Amino acid sequence: MEKTALVEQLKAQIIEALLLEDLTPNDIDPAAPLFVEGLGLDSIDALELILLLEKHYGIRVEDPKERREILQSINTMADYILKHETEV
Amino acid sequence: MMPAYIISTGLISPQRTFENDFSCDADTGGAPILTAVEPDYRGLLHPVQLRRSSRILKLGIGAAQRCIHNAGGRQPDAIIVGTGLACVNDLETFMKSIEESGEQGLSAIPFINSSHNTVAAQVARTLQIQTYNNTHCHRGASFENALLDTLMLLQEEEYKHVLVGGIDEFSMHYYRLLEEKPVAGEGAGFFLLSDTPPGNNSVKISAVKTFYRPPEDFIARFLEEQQLPAHQLDAVVLGINGLPADDAVYRRQIDTFFPPHALLAAYKHLCGEYRTAGAFALALATHALWAGAFPAPSVLRPGASGKLQKVLLYNHYQNCNHSLVVLEGG
Numbered sequence: 342m343e344k345t346a347l348v349e350q351l352k353a354q355i356i357e358a359l360l361l362e363d364l365t366p367n368d369i370d371p372a373a374p375l376f377v378e379g380l381g382l383d384s385i386d387a388l389e390l391i392l393l394l395e396k397h398y399g400i401r402v403e404d405p406k407e408r409r410e411i412l413q414s415i416n417t418m419a420d421y422i423l424k425h426e427t428e429v
Numbered sequence: 430m431m432p433a434y435i436i437s438t439g440l441i442s443p444q445r446t447f448e449n450d451f452s453c454d455a456d457t458g459g460a461p462i463l464t465a466v467e468p469d470y471r472g473l474l475h476p477v478q479l480r481r482s483s484r485i486l487k488l489g490i491g492a493a494q495r496c497i498h499n500a501g502g503r504q505p506d507a508i509i510v511g512t513g514l515a516c517v518n519d520l521e522t523f524m525k526s527i528e529e530s531g532e533q534g535l536s537a538i539p540f541i542n543s544s545h546n547t548v549a550a551q552v553a554r555t556l557q558i559q560t561y562n563n564t565h566c567h568r569g570a571s572f573e574n575a576l577l578d579t580l581m582l583l584q585e586e587e588y589k590h591v592l593v594g595g596i597d598e599f600s601m602h603y604y605r606l607l608e609e610k611p612v613a614g615e616g617a618g619f620f621l622l623s624d625t626p627p628g629n630n631s632v633k634i635s636a637v638k639t640f641y642r643p644p645e646d647f648i649a650r651f652l653e654e655q656q657l658p659a660h661q662l663d664a665v666v667l668g669i670n671g672l673p674a675d676d677a678v679y680r681r682q683i684d685t686f687f688p689p690h691a692l693l694a695a696y697k698h699l700c701g702e703y704r705t706a707g708a709f710a711l712a713l714a715t716h717a718l719w720a721g722a723f724p725a726p727s728v729l730r731p732g733a734s735g736k737l738q739k740v741l742l743y744n745h746y747q748n749c750n751h752s753l754v755v756l757e758g759g
Binding site: 360361362383385388392395 | 477
């Protein structure tokens, strides 16, 4: 999958998983931080995002440090998914 | 027991009660299920809380916030909630996801929102009240037991103001399981109670008692215990719900124990049947005492004198859990 398409898919999946009903995919900047700034997510949302990666992309991330790096922004999530697909 | 004075109410129900409109004239159109008229929760809940909270949490926090607002922002010293089925819809979602996913990769939000004490906890979190916090789940007497806890807490004199609520949401799964289906309802009602009267035109709860499958004469015995002769009652508010078997219980009591001059009122055609419908009745009667009259849609039989000072609330749930509450106007 192209990164642009993957980013759009991730936006829709995040809106659904985190109940961000007031947002549309166009409102989300894929380069903006997911936590504190940007979408202003918190630790419970981080759990939901880890589940999202597992459920939709078959990716399990056990290392907390690696999780923090992957979940910086939608772009970093997309990059990790693409890298994971290539490795697989 | 020491009485408790009602400082304010906050009620979200199938009527327009959130705006303190107790005319109870919302057209329910003979619907079999009455759903709550919900306010705009923005401004009542933090944005993160707003998106993550399930419907019952919004109902509960919204009603509690409204109650505090109506009390001029006075903060409670303790929070007590009564609920029959609590966050039942989120519990169903969570249980379903456990089954579907084979207990793997479960979402945290329905789990967090699925326990019985979530409403009381989230109200406490919203109001930043870190003292006594309790949830009573006693089927059809949940709210009345929460009230009883409140009165006992105030009697201990450690707490001066207690926020007490009754809350239940409609569940289609539960409704389908019922053999006899009354008009179903839902609602969230909160009350700020104090050990001292707030001033003129105060309303006090002077007695609360719950019963499980009581004998026929339990109301007479209760009134005797309270040294309240039946002829002193100006109004009796009944939980008539339209089911012949349930309503026959009230009819027997009307014919036997209630004075013929007293006003008779009912409310479940206005809010539906649910396990904490007693909270709707308490709010209805409180506002009636403040206003000096019950709203016309609630009146089954007008009172002979027009006087409104002592009111008895009588509710039962499936003829198992019965409750009596005595209210007195100032």
